[in-house]
Structure formats: structure tokens, C-alpha cells
Amino acid sequence: MTVNNRVVWITGASSGIGEALAYEFHKKGARVVISARNKEKLDQISQSLGENCYVLPLDMMERNSFGEALESVLQKWGRIDILINNAGISQRSLVADTDITVVEKIMMTNYVGPAGLTGLVIPHMIERNEGYCLFVSSVAGKFATPLRSSYAASKMALQGFTDSLRAEVHHQGIRVSLIVPGFVKTAISLNALEGKGNQHGLMDPNQERGISAEQAAKIIVKGIEKEKREIYLGMVAKTRFALFLSRYIPSLLAVVMRKAKVT
Numbered sequence: 345m346t347v348n349n350r351v352v353w354i355t356g357a358s359s360g361i362g363e364a365l366a367y368e369f370h371k372k373g374a375r376v377v378i379s380a381r382n383k384e385k386l387d388q389i390s391q392s393l394g395e396n397c398y399v400l401p402l403d404m405m406e407r408n409s410f411g412e413a414l415e416s417v418l419q420k421w422g423r424i425d426i427l428i429n430n431a432g433i434s435q436r437s438l439v440a441d442t443d444i445t446v447v448e449k450i451m452m453t454n455y456v457g458p459a460g461l462t463g464l465v466i467p468h469m470i471e472r473n474e475g476y477c478l479f480v481s482s483v484a485g486k487f488a489t490p491l492r493s494s495y496a497a498s499k500m501a502l503q504g505f506t507d508s509l510r511a512e513v514h515h516q517g518i519r520v521s522l523i524v525p526g527f528v529k530t531a532i533s534l535n536a537l538e539g540k541g542n543q544h545g546l547m548d549p550n551q552e553r554g555i556s557a558e559q560a561a562k563i564i565v566k567g568i569e570k571e572k573r574e575i576y577l578g579m580v581a582k583t584r585f586a587l588f589l590s591r592y593i594p595s596l597l598a599v600v601m602r603k604a605k606v607t
């Protein structure tokens with residue numbers, strides 16, 4: 345799908361990959377709707393983008409606000425061509441130390457919210473026989489590591505949702521893709537939740553060495569232009585190896601994971 349002149353709604357656009365996507369789409373001539381909870385940050389981004397940017401604060405845990413948010417985009421620009429479900433929150437805690445409220449928060453933000461929002465947007469795309477829905481997953485949506493039980497579960501749920509939706513709407517002209525980041529240098533580990541719901545607050549060495557959010561955004565937009573079913577980025581040798589094992593020798597991966605040093 346070409347991106348010039350498209351209306352692109354990006355969740356989690358106040359930081360990291362989502363923010364970089366807003367700049368990249370805008371540079372390519374798209375009109376961007378930027379959503380997240382931090383309105384101040386969204387306003388700053390909007391100021392540097394200028395025209396063709398609509399600030400729409402949205403909390404992915406507040407499902408009752410989704411309908412109104414959608415209506416405001418339709419009123420503003422009449423349609424949504426591309427929806428990027430990017431908002432997400434990570435985890436740094438053992439199952440034994442994790443409150444159920446943390447499990448809920450991660451599942452609501454990473455899976456239930458995106459599934460609900462997409463469910464509202466998709467009828468409008470079906471009506472026009474055109475549209476593109478994307479979901480930002482993770483390598484943790486392909487194989488799970490220690491300290492990420494609910495994060496991996498939420499991203500694996502997105503995999504199932506994406507595959508099911510794609511099969512449902514392909515014949516109606518709608519494309520559905522999964523984005524699978526490995527390591528991207530963003531605040532994801534700083535914002536990750538520990539077992540009692542507190543923020544982890546530490547930069548993960550893997551993210552520190554990861555590709556930039558700007559590089560990630562360029563790869564994602566290219567993937568969208570090529571309508572790739574799954575868009576991989578920020579992979580390193582050990583994640584490629586783990587992906588290979590998860591596909592072909594999962595029993596060996598289970599042994600590797602028992603000994604994995606995960607931060």
C-alpha cells in the first residue's frame with residue numbers, strides 16, 4: 345500500500361517506535377493521528393510536525409473511550425486507511441512475584457485494547473473495501489523467555505488475533521500484518537512493569553545496543569509499502585537462533601531457556 349495521502353492512526357505515538365513512525369509517515373505525505381496517554385508529549389510532536397497531524401489522547405486500558413476516539417478521527421479526516429496498534433508495556437518479573445493487577449494491565453494494554461479498537465475500526469474499512477491493520481508484537485510473541493510471562497502471553501495473543509483477522513478480511517481488500525521487533529533502542533525497558541506494578545526504570549543492555557527507533561520506523565513503512573505479512577526488525581544472532589529453534593526444535597529451545605540469562 346502506498347502511504348502518501350493516507351490517514352494513519354498510530355497508538356503509543358508519544359515515544360519510541362510509535363513516535364518515529366509518526367515522523368516517518370508524515371515525511372512520506374501521510375496524515376497522522378497520534379494517540380497515547382501523555383498529551384504533552386503528543387502536543388510537542390504535533391508542533392514539530394505542523395500540518396496533517398491530529399493529537400488524540402487515548403488510554404488503551406479505557407475501552408469505553410474507543411468509540412468516541414474513532415468518531416473524532418472520522419469527523420476530522422473521514423476515514424482510517426492504516427491503523428497501527430503499537431502501544432505496549434513490557435514486564436520484568438517472575439510469575440511467583442507478579443500481582444494479578446500487573447497481569448491485567450499488560451494484557452489490557454497489549455492485547456485487549458488493540459483487539460477492541462481494531463474491532464471498532466474494521467467495519468469502516470470493510471465498508472470501503474480498503475484498509476490496513478497492523479499490530480506491533482515482539483520476538484516474545486514467537487518464543488517466551490523468563491521474566492516476561494504476561495508480556496509474551498499478550499504478544500502471542502496478538503499473533504492469533506492477527507492471523508485470524510487476516511483470514512477474515514483479506515477478500516474484502518483489507519491487509520493485516522504483524523510487526524516483530526527484536527531490539528530497538530527505546531524506553532520500553534524503563535517503562536516495563538515489575539511484579540508489584542512499579543516501573544523497572546533500567547535500560548536493558550539489549551535495547552541499548554538495538555537499532556534506533558528511526559531505523560525501525562523506516563523498515564516498518566517499507567514493509568507496509570510491500571504489504572509484508574510479517575515485518576521483522578532489530579534481530580540479532582541469538583534471537584534468530586531462538587526463532588529457528590522455536591520453529592524446528594522447540595524441545596531444545598526449552599532447555600536453552602532454562603539457562604538463559606535474561607535481564
Ligand SMILES: NC(=O)c1ccc[n+]([C@@H]2O[C@H](COP(=O)([O-])OP(=O)(O)OC[C@H]3O[C@@H](n4cnc5c(N)ncnc54)[C@H](OP(=O)(O)O)[C@@H]3O)[C@@H](O)[C@H]2O)c1
Pocket residue numbers: 355356357358359360361362379380381382383402403404405430431432433434453480481482483524525526527528529530531532533535551554
Ligand atoms: N523496543 C523494543 O526493543 C521492542 C521490542 C519488541 C517489541 N516492542 C514493542 O514495540 C511497541 C512500542 O514500544 P517502544 O519500544 O516504542 O516503547 P516505549 O518507548 O516505551 O513506547 C511505548 C508507547 O506505548 C504507550 N502506552 C503505554 N501504555 C499505554 C496505554 N495504557 N495506553 C496508551 N498508550 C500506552 C506509551 O505512551 P504513554 O505512556 O504516553 O501512554 C508509549 O508511547 C510496544 O508494543 C512494544 O511491546 C518493542
